[in-house]
Amino acid sequence: MTKRKAALKGEASAISRGRHEYNCSVCSHTQREQIEQDFINWVSPAVITKRYKMANRASVYRHAHAAGLFPKRIVFSAGGGERLFADILRRYAHKIIIDPGRSGFQVSPHWYVLGGFDYGKANPTAALVATVDDDGIIYILREYYQPGFSPKEHRPWITQLQGFRTATMFADPSIFYANQAQGDGTFKAIATLFAEEGIDNLSPAPENNELLGMERILSHWMNLDQREPTLKIVCPKALQDIAKPTYGIVNGGCPNLLWELRRARREELTPTQLTRKNPTEKIVDKDNHLRDCLKYLVLTLPEPNRKSARMLAAEAVRPLAEQGDLTSALIRYQQKIQELEYGSQPVTLRNHRRRGY
Numbered sequence: 001m002t003k004r005k006a007a008l009k010g011e012a013s014a015i016s017r018g019r020h021e022y023n024c025s026v027c028s029h030t031q032r033e034q035i036e037q038d039f040i041n042w043v044s045p046a047v048i049t050k051r052y053k054m055a056n057r058a059s060v061y062r063h064a065h066a067a068g069l070f071p072k073r074i075v076f077s078a079g080g081g082e083r084l085f086a087d088i089l090r091r092y093a094h095k096i097i098i099d100p101g102r103s104g105f106q107v108s109p110h111w112y113v114l115g116g117f118d119y120g121k122a123n124p125t126a127a128l129v130a131t132v133d134d135d136g137i138i139y140i141l142r143e144y145y146q147p148g149f150s151p152k153e154h155r156p157w158i159t160q161l162q163g164f165r166t167a168t169m170f171a172d173p174s175i176f177y178a179n180q181a182q183g184d185g186t187f188k189a190i191a192t193l194f195a196e197e198g199i200d201n202l203s204p205a206p207e208n209n210e211l212l213g214m215e216r217i218l219s220h221w222m223n224l225d226q227r228e229p230t231l232k233i234v235c236p237k238a239l240q241d242i243a244k245p246t247y248g249i250v251n252g253g254c255p256n257l258l259w260e261l262r263r264a265r266r267e268e269l270t271p272t273q274l275t276r277k278n279p280t281e282k283i284v285d286k287d288n289h290l291r292d293c294l295k296y297l298v299l300t301l302p303e304p305n306r307k308s309a310r311m312l313a314a315e316a317v318r319p320l321a322e323q324g325d326l327t328s329a330l331i332r333y334q335q336k337i338q339e340l341e342y343g344s345q346p347v348t349l350r351n352h353r354r355r356g357y
């Protein structure tokens with residue numbers, strides 16, 4: 001459908017919704033929300049008609065269509081709980097997961113190294129070390145996963161994670177607030193407690209929104225039939241599908257990260273929640289410690305489409321550069337980036353249009 005047609009359809013449905021409400025005995029019913037919950041909960045429209053003293057079943061169906069209850073009923077009967085990454089990780093494992101043994105993959109010492117860090121008291125404290133190559137592809141190299149330790153107890157272990165000491169480790173901004181009560185009546189930030197143990201390379205992540213983070217991870221894994229993933233995870237073949245977490249340091253890859261990602265799912269919603277919420281709203285807040293590290297990492301780095309613009313521009317000017325015409329190559333490169341990132345419109349025009357001038 002074209003945008004114009006979609007817009008027309010949107011207008012038409014807005015008009016018919018108005019007309020629907022005017023005529024609908026469910027819309028004006030004092031127990032409208034219970035009726036909707038019953039419908040989502042697969043109570044038969046015949047029973048609903050009787051229970052709420054309505055004229056006929058047809059009005060229940062008409063309302064269900066108008067109020068978009070059918071998809072909600074399907075979400076409810078599927079149990080919600082849709083898994084976010086399990087399917088992609090199964091279908092594209094050969095593209096996303098790098099077996100360091102078989103592939104011969106090596107990290108260039110020139111690539112940028114960074115990390116993600118997530119502190120847990122009873123839950124595992126987690127850390128990931130990652131690197132970014134010259135094309136902007138992110139490789140998650142190794143992990144730390146350990147519950148129940150204090151910062152002092154973590155120190156001798158976490159410092160054995162290769163790359164940890166020299167990389168900036170991006171963490172939840174909340175650990176930089178002084179809210180941990182100390183024995184002497186003062187308060188300290190978790191980040192300070194780690195700094196006192198010599199771990200002073202933690203830095204607040206620029207963004208920690210959960211949905212934004214999950215969407216960013218997915219954006220690195222879009223259209224994998226046509227393109228290479230821009231986010232890859234190193235893990236030895238034997239550890240790629242562990243049944244339960246294994247605590248400690250894994251310098252050879254990220255088995256626990258894969259374990260967490262496969263389990264990540266949207267929340268199961270009750271009929272009550274479904275009448276009020278967008279079903280795609282929440283991600284289950286569980287087994288998300290390495291996943292949080294990954295979130296801080298990807299939200300710190302640029303979006304994949306920006307990188308692909310750089311990559312495409314570099315490809316476009318390669319012939320010029322190879323001929324030694326570096327001035328033309330540079331001009332063409334900048335034009336190409338402009339085209340790819342902003343269309344052919346100058347930047348200012350686009351910004352004005354956005355504000356509705």
Ligand SMILES: [Zn+2]
Pocket residue numbers: 020021024025026027028062063066067
């Ligand atoms: Zn209605």
